[in-house]
Amino acid sequence: xxxxxxxxxxxxxxxxxxxxxxxxxxxxxxxxxxxxxxxxxxxxxxxxxxxxxxxxxxxxxxxxxxxxxxxxxxxxxxxxxxxxxxxxxxxxxxxxxxxxxxxxxxxxxxxxxxxxxxxxxxxxxxxxxxxxxxxxxxxxxxxxxxxxxxxxxxxxxxxxxxxxxxxxxxxxxxxxxxxxxxxxxxxxxxxxxxxxxxxxxxxxxxxxxxxxxxxxxxxxxxxxxxxxxxxxxxxxxxxxxxxxxxxxxxxxxxxxxxxxxxxxxxxxxxxxxxxxxxxxxxxxxxxxxxxxxxxxxxxxxxxxxxxxxxxxxxxxxxxxxxxxxxxxxxxxxxxxxxxxxxxxxxxxxxxxxxxxxxxxxxxxxxxxxxxxxxxxxxxxxxxxxx
Numbered sequence: 504x505x506x507x508x509x510x511x512x513x514x515x516x517x518x519x520x521x522x523x524x525x526x527x528x529x530x531x532x533x534x535x536x537x538x539x540x541x542x543x544x545x546x547x548x549x550x551x552x553x554x555x556x557x558x559x560x561x562x563x564x565x566x567x568x569x570x571x572x573x574x575x576x577x578x579x580x581x582x583x584x585x586x587x588x589x590x591x592x593x594x595x596x597x598x599x600x601x602x603x604x605x606x607x608x609x610x611x612x613x614x615x616x617x618x619x620x621x622x623x624x625x626x627x628x629x630x631x632x633x634x635x636x637x638x639x640x641x642x643x644x645x646x647x648x649x650x651x652x653x654x655x656x657x658x659x660x661x662x663x664x665x666x667x668x669x670x671x672x673x674x675x676x677x678x679x680x681x682x683x684x685x686x687x688x689x690x691x692x693x694x695x696x697x698x699x700x701x702x703x704x705x706x707x708x709x710x711x712x713x714x715x716x717x718x719x720x721x722x723x724x725x726x727x728x729x730x731x732x733x734x735x736x737x738x739x740x741x742x743x744x745x746x747x748x749x750x751x752x753x754x755x756x757x758x759x760x761x762x763x764x765x766x767x768x769x770x771x772x773x774x775x776x777x778x779x780x781x782x783x784x785x786x787x788x789x790x791x792x793x794x795x796x797x798x799x800x801x802x803x804x805x806x807x808x809x810x811x812x813x814x815x816x817x818x819x820x821x822x823x824x825x826x827x828x829x830x831x832x833x834x835x836x837x838x839x840x841x842x843x844x845x846x847x848x849x850x851x852x853x854x855x856x857x858x859x860x861x862x863x864x865x866x867x868x869x870x871x872x873x874x875x876x877x878x879x880x881x882x883x884x885x886x887x888x889x
Contacts (some may be wrong), residue, residue: 504706505540505629506538507636508536508885509536509537509538509782510537510591510592510880511536511537511538511540511588511589511590511591511592512531512533512539512540512591512592512593512594512880513539513540513541513542513584513585513588513590513592513593513594514526514539514540514541514542514564514594514595514596514639515541515542515543515563515593515594515595515596515600515603515604516541516542516544516565516595516596516597516600517543517544517565517566517567517597517599517600518543518544518545518567518597519543519544519545519547520562521543521596521597521791522543522545522550522551522704523550523554524543524556524640524681525564525596525619525673525680525681526596526681527551527554527556528681528682528869528872528873529557529681529683529876530551530872531873531881532874532876532877533555533876534556534557534558535875536790536877536881537880537884539559539571540558540560540561540588540590541558541559541560541561542560542561542562542563542604543560543561543562543563543565543582543600544559544562544563544565544566544586545560545562545565548560548561548562549558549818555733561582561584563575563577563581563584565576565577565599565600565603566578566599567597567599568599568608572741574599574603575764577603578603578606578607580746581603581607581608582607582610582694583603584610585607585608585613586611587726590613591613591614591615591884592613592614592615592616592617592621592653592880592883592884593605593607593608593613593616593617594617594618594620595608595617595618595619595620595643596618596680597888598621598624598636598640598643601618601619601620601640601643602632602639602642602643604618605618605642605643605646605647606642606646608646609646614648614760615649615650615883616647616648616649616732617647617648617649617650617651617883618643618647618649618650618651619651619652619653619680620640620645620650620651620652620653620657620661620667620788621653621658621794621795622792622793622816623636623637623640623657623660623661623666623713623774623792623794623796624636624792624821625640625757625762626636626671626791626792627719627720627791627792637664637666637804640661640666641665641666643779644661644666644667644668644671644672647671647803648670648671648860648883649673649879649883650667650671650672650673651672651673651674651675651879652667652672652673652674652687652794653674653675653678653679653680653794653795653816654674654678654679654760654794654795654815654816654819654820655674655677655678655819655889656815656816656818657794657795657815657816657819658672658673658674658821659815660815663812666690673739673879674873675876675879676866676867676871676872676875677819677827677866677867677873678795678820678842678867679795679797679820679867679872680794680795680797680798680872681797681869681872681873682800682867682868682871682872682873683797683800683801683803683863683867683868683869684804684869685701685804685864685868686861686867687777688777688780688802688804688805688863689701689777689781689804689805689806689860690781690799690806690860691805692763693780694777694778694781694782695781695782695784696781697778698779698781699776699782702743702768702770703768704741704768704782707739708739708740708741709729709737709739709740709785709846709849709852710740710741710742710743710782710783710784710785711740711741711742711743711748711783711785711786711787711810711846712742712743712745712780712783712785712786712787712802712807713742713743713744713745713780713781713786713787713788713841714743714745714746714773714776714780714786714798715745715746715788715798716746716747716748717744717746717747717748717749717750717752717753717756718749718752719752719791720790720791721788721789721790721791721793722788722789722790722791722812722832722833723744723752723753723756723789724752724755724756725789725833725835725838726742726756726787726789726838727742727755727757727759727760728835728839729789729835729842730742730760730763730766730767730839730842731760731761731762731763732835732839732843733839733846734760734762734763734766735762735763736843737758737843737846737847738766740766740846741766741767741768742760742763742767742787743767743768743769743770743783744756744767744768744769744770745769745770745771745773745776745779746770746771746772746773747771747772748758748771753769756831761782776798776801777801777805780801780802780805780807781805781807783802783805783807784807784849784852784856785807785808785845785846785852786798786799786803786807786808786809786810786811786827787809787810787811787834787842788801788809788810788811788812789810789811789812789830789838790811790812790814790817790832791812791814791832791833792814792816793814793816793817794816795808795816795817795819795820795853796811796816796817796819796820796821797803797820798888799811799820799827799848799851800820800823800862800863800867801863802821802859803827803859803860803862803863804857804863804864804867805855805860805862806856806859806860807859808826808827808828808852808855808856808858808859809821809827809828809859810824810827810829810838810841810845811827811828811829811830812829812830812831812832812833813826813830814832814833817829822858822862825855825857825858825862826855826859826862827855827859828841828845828855848849
């Protein structure tokens with residue numbers, strides 16, 4: 504098939520980080536079979552070309568937060584692009600890009616309109632804002648011809664909440680938006696030694712790792728409180744807090760940890776999360792909401808088991824009692840008790856870590872999820888060469 508006859512597929516995201524983190528494997532898999540174009544809020548026209556992908560990137564100023572006038576301008580820009588270029592399919596990720604992209608694609612009569620749900624902000628909200636955000640998700644699902652959900656438990660939740668319909672929603676493989684790159688995320692004794700040396704952490708210290716954006720919904724205050732309770736009993740344990748902090752959440756964590764701050768290491772945003780996972784012994788995610796625990800399976804691929812909250816999304820990433828442990832979300836005492844038990848039994852961490860790696864490799868390998876995406880578009884576009 505000539506390049507001109509290949510179907511034209513648009514991907515729309517609000518942030519370039521989402522494109523790189525979630526779409527890169529799918530773009531690589533679809534490139535031989537479709538003409539691709541990415542619309543995102545970025546001035547980096549070479550966002551993908553410098554990563555070896557010949558996929559055009561165009562800037563559409565889709566803001567993460569509600570900005571009425573900017574949102575209207577972004578909607579108009581999306582609509583114009585769809586009308587002029589006539590894509591065969593539009594695929595959106597993240598809530599704001601999903602709402603604006605699905606409205607624009609529906610207005611432009613794009614035949615295949617796909618949105619990927621990766622978690623619901625409104626789950627932890629109350630009052631009018633919860634209603635508004637949930638209504639936005641319902642609108643996205645109503646305008647889409649197909650909905651992809653990145654975990655079976657999240658899909659069940661969305662169906663129960665009346666957000667998506669069973670016949671128009673599906674999960675690729677066993678879940679996750681793009682799987683885990685097991686070549687990048689893998690155990691490394693050399694990296695483990697190097698990172699610990701950089702942070703001044705001895706080889707025999709048990710490292711509990713939190714890696715991600717710092718905010719309340721991620722349960723970072725619960726983790727800080729729990730670690731503060733058990734740290735004195737485990738002087739050879741440390742908590743590493745790695746990730747961007749947009750609202751001074753780490754200061755609140757420090758206040759809760761008290762004397763335990765002596766056993767805490769802080770690192771900001773890192774483009775190499777695998778290095779810290781390879782150096783850790785236990786991955787901690789006490790979140791209140793997750794579409795799927797991508798960071799959990801990345802840590803698992805590095806041979807690191809997880810202690811995570813028992814919520815939809817995470818229950819798909821952790822096989823409780825086999826690849827990790829789970830606690831009641833928001834229950835600090837439950838979290839602290841389990842943390843205390845695990846730090847007292849490092850041999851169990853190693854055993855569960857091996858099982859976690861096997862689980863990540865066999866169930867969530869990036870290649871399998873990418874192939875599922877290719878097959879999805881092959882079916883939806885009725886194009887045998889995709």
